[in-house]
Amino acid sequence: MPGFAEAMSRLGTETAFEVLARAKQLEAAGRDVIHLEIGEPDFDTPKNIVEAAKRALDEGYTHYGPSAGLPEFRALIAETVSRFRGVSYGPEHVVVTPGGKPILFYVMMAVLDPGDEALYPNPGFPIYESMIQYLGAKAVPLALRQENAFRLDLDELRDKVGPKTRLVILNSPQNPTGGILPREDVRAIAGILREHPDVWVLSDEIYSRLVFEGEHASIAAEEGMRERTVILDGFSKTYAMTGWRLGYGVMPVELAEWVARIETNCNSCTATFVQRAGMEALSGPQDAPGAFCEEFRERRDVIVEGLNALEGIDCLLPPGAFYVFPDVRGLGRPTREIARMLLEEHGVAALSGTAFGVLGDGHLRFSCANSVANIDRALGRIRDLVQRLRG
Numbered sequence: 001m002p003g004f005a006e007a008m009s010r011l012g013t014e015t016a017f018e019v020l021a022r023a024k025q026l027e028a029a030g031r032d033v034i035h036l037e038i039g040e041p042d043f044d045t046p047k048n049i050v051e052a053a054k055r056a057l058d059e060g061y062t063h064y065g066p067s068a069g070l071p072e073f074r075a076l077i078a079e080t081v082s083r084f085r086g087v088s089y090g091p092e093h094v095v096v097t098p099g100g101k102p103i104l105f106y107v108m109m110a111v112l113d114p115g116d117e118a119l120y121p122n123p124g125f126p127i128y129e130s131m132i133q134y135l136g137a138k139a140v141p142l143a144l145r146q147e148n149a150f151r152l153d154l155d156e157l158r159d160k161v162g163p164k165t166r167l168v169i170l171n172s173p174q175n176p177t178g179g180i181l182p183r184e185d186v187r188a189i190a191g192i193l194r195e196h197p198d199v200w201v202l203s204d205e206i207y208s209r210l211v212f213e214g215e216h217a218s219i220a221a222e223e224g225m226r227e228r229t230v231i232l233d234g235f236s237k238t239y240a241m242t243g244w245r246l247g248y249g250v251m252p253v254e255l256a257e258w259v260a261r262i263e264t265n266c267n268s269c270t271a272t273f274v275q276r277a278g279m280e281a282l283s284g285p286q287d288a289p290g291a292f293c294e295e296f297r298e299r300r301d302v303i304v305e306g307l308n309a310l311e312g313i314d315c316l317l318p319p320g321a322f323y324v325f326p327d328v329r330g331l332g333r334p335t336r337e338i339a340r341m342l343l344e345e346h347g348v349a350a351l352s353g354t355a356f357g358v359l360g361d362g363h364l365r366f367s368c369a370n371s372v373a374n375i376d377r378a379l380g381r382i383r384d385l386v387q388r389l390r391g
C-alpha cells in the first residue's frame with residue numbers, strides 16, 4: 001500500500017466515538033450498558049424545527065447555496081448573536097458550516113502557520129489540540145484545575161502568551177469540566193490580550209445556552225476584541241440537532257471571506273434545507289432550549305450528589321454544559337483503567353479525562369445526556385466498582 005502524509009501522524013481524534021463503538025459492541029453481545037459517554041442531548045429535535053425542514057424540502061431547498069450560508073439565515077444569526085452577546089454584527093460577519101466543528105478547523109487553517117503557537121484549554125475538547133498539531137503549529141496548554149473551579153489561570157496565560165502566539169482558544173461553558181468563565185475573568189483575559197494585538201481569539205461558545213448558575217460572558221463584547229474574535233456556536237447542543245450538522249462562526253469580515261473560501265473548497269455549502277430549519281430554531285418558540293437546560297440541571301444535581309457520596313470521588317457542581325468531571329484519584333488506579341473497568345465490568349460508558357489532554361488525568365467525564373432513572377442505575381454500578389477498588 002502507498003504511504004500516508006506525514007501530517008497524519010499528528011492528527012488526533014475524539015475518544016468518545018471509540019468508547020461509543022465499544023459500548024455498542026458489548027450491547028450487541030447482549031450486555032446492558034448505560035451511556036454516559038457521548039456529548040449529545042438525548043432529546044428529540046423540537047417538532048417545529050423538523051416540520052420547517054420538511055417544508056423547505058417541499059419548497060425546493062434542495063440545491064447548492066452560497067458558501068457562507070443563505071443570506072436570510074446569516075442575517076438572522078447576526079441579529080441573534082448581537083442581541084444575546086451585546087455586540088453588533090451584520091450578516092457579512094457570519095459563516096454557516098455543517099456543524100460548529102468545521103469553524104475550528106477552517107479558522108485555524110486561515111490564521112495558523114507552522115511554528116506559530118496556539119494556546120488552548122487542557123483538559124479541553126480534543127479537536128483543538130489535534131487541529132493545531134495537524135497544521136504544524138505548536139499546541140500550548142492552558143491548565144484548568146479543579147482547585148480553581150476549572151477557570152483559566154490568568155498568571156499562566158500572561159506567562160505563556162508571547163511573540164509567537166497567534167491564537168488563543170477559549171471555551172465557556174467548557175467541555176469536559178462544565179466550568180464557565182465569569183465576566184471578570186473574560187475581562188481580565190481581554191486586558192492581557194490587548195497587550196498582544198497580533199493574537200486571534202477563538203471563543204467556542206457552543207454551550208452558551210446551557211448555563212445553570214451565573215451568566216454567559218463572551219470575550220467579543222470586551223473593548224477591542226470584536227475585531228479579532230471568532231465566536232463559534234451552533235445548533236447541536238442548544239436545539240438537540242447533532243445529526244443535522246449545523247453551526248456557524250461570527251468573525252471579522254476579512255476572516256469570514258477566507259473561511260467562506262475554505263468552505264467553497266471543502267463542502268461547497270451547508271445543506272440549504274437544514275439552514276431553513278435553523279431559521280425556525282432561532283425565530284420559533286424558545287421553550288425547548290429552556291426545558292433542556294432545566295432537565296440537564298436536575299440530572300447534574302443527581303449525579304454530582306451521587307458521586308460525592310462515594311469514598312474516593314470528589315466532584316464539583318459544574319455551572320454549565322452537560323458534563324461532570326469528578327476527581328477519581330482517590331480510587332488509587334490509573335484513570336484509563338477505571339474507565340475501562342467501568343465499561344467492561346460494570347456496564348457504564350464514561351470517558352477517561354485523558355481523552356481531553358494530559359491534564360485531564362485523574363478525572364472521569366460523565367455526560368448527563370441520559371435520564372435520571374438511568375443515571376441512578378449508573379450510580380449504583382459506579383458504587384459497586386468503588387467498593388471493589390477500595391476493598
Ligand SMILES: Cc1ncc(COP(=O)(O)O)c(C=O)c1O
Nearest residue numbers: 039099100101125175234236247
Ligand atoms: C466544545 C465543543 N466545541 C464544538 C463542538 C462541535 O459541535 P458540532 O460540530 O456538533 O456543532 C463540540 C461537540 O461536542 C464541543 O464539545
